[in-house]
Amino acid sequence: MRKRGILLAALALLIAWEIAALILNRDILPAPADVLIAFVVQVPRGLGWHFVVSAWRVIASIALSVVLATPAGLVLGQYPRVNHFFAPLIYLTYPIPKIVLLPIVILFLGIGDASKIAIIFLILFFQVLVVVRDASAALRPELLYSVRSLGAGRRALLRFVYLPATLPAVLTAVRVSIGTAIAVLFFTESFATNAGLGYYVIVDTFARIAFPEMYAGVVAMSLLGLALYFVVDFLERKLCTYLFAK
């Protein structure tokens, strides 16, 4: 049912695109079939490589932010005093659009992968930090108290209570941030680099007026987002089975 719905939606989008291309009848909107051909031809000729580079950058950023923000969020959630101390700082820095820090990050980290990963990391880190903090602070004291009465110390509580309790929140934070992460990635890849889908779309194909190829790049970028979205969905179903019971 769910899969069929997604397939039907994809089909509807393709049909709308086809119709729009037919009506417009200009080279700035090639038909889906032409883009598909360009896509298949371009994958071995660089598009595949650019996809891998972009995927690596965004996955590394996600992994880094989850690995660092989860423990930090747990600490803030469990120790009200620490949270009290850091709350104003988070309050101030959370709404800053991190993308404007890009020039500064580039000054410090250069124009390679590091600065791209760092800027996406900054965005995701705060998203994950805040949800983990709130999820761990919202744990009912009765639950902690009763698990402690079974003999759980701090490490056991972390493994059996805090981590599983915050996992859905982490996955949700990652899911809602994927769109932003890829948008930012696209922007950072559109200048001063020679690899990645942003480079492929803006610098390589757009500049060459190679429209079907450019569209193939746009499709690749969309597929990257979609694939990550599916992975998060899959992880949630695998790791949080209780959310889907009955």
Next chain:
Amino acid sequence: MINLRDLTFTYPNQPAPLFDAFNWRGERGEFWSVIGASGCGKSTLLHLIVGVRAPSAGMVTVNGERVPRRQNRGKTGLVLQEYGLLPWATVRENVELGLRIREFYGQDDRRPPTADRRELSAVGGRRSAVDFWLERFDLIALRDKYPAQISGGQRQRVAIARTLVLEPDVLLMDEPFSALDAPTREDLEQLTLDLQNETKTTTVFVTHNIEEAVFLGRKILVLGAPPHRSPGRVVENSGAGRAAYRDEATFGEKARELREMLKG
């Protein structure tokens, strides 16, 4: 078995103590009910016995040993009204929880002795203990369900099974059945009695329900308005412990007696 000596406890930011040099003693294998109005300190009493709270003066000993400060002694089982089940774990995983905690981290994060660990890690041993309690509580068919998928009474069975699988020598129950409907409640009261008769585990059952206190506790500790001082008011209730007690005349008399005491 459980011994409170000159126990004094005051909540921070409260002027008067809740317990003021209070003495009470429960012997091995006894079934005690503790009754009193909300906020009279019943739950705090259990917290002090289990060691989650520390007395400001005086001493709590269980089985002759002083209860370690803010640490679990590992042989005191606790059942709460809120069940305290992990929502992300199945019935079976919840019942196994205490054993797994001990297996991986040891009591309070201290690794258990090797022999102990080998014994616990013998998956067969763990399985049979867990299966025994799942079966005893009619939970076998529900073992792969999550807490959200089962009823309140079933959840409380899981919570009790999870505690008993650790073979506690003291079982503390804090209003465990107050959120349940009457038939389920009576069902679980009977189960509690049967278990106590089988295992002879020293049990302290806190409730604000007079009938429940009379039906279960062969001795009843009555807590009025704090501060609680010695001697505590104790009602002997030797008729309790049998299913038929509820229909007997003495049951009604005891309930009336308690009601009068709680009023005065």
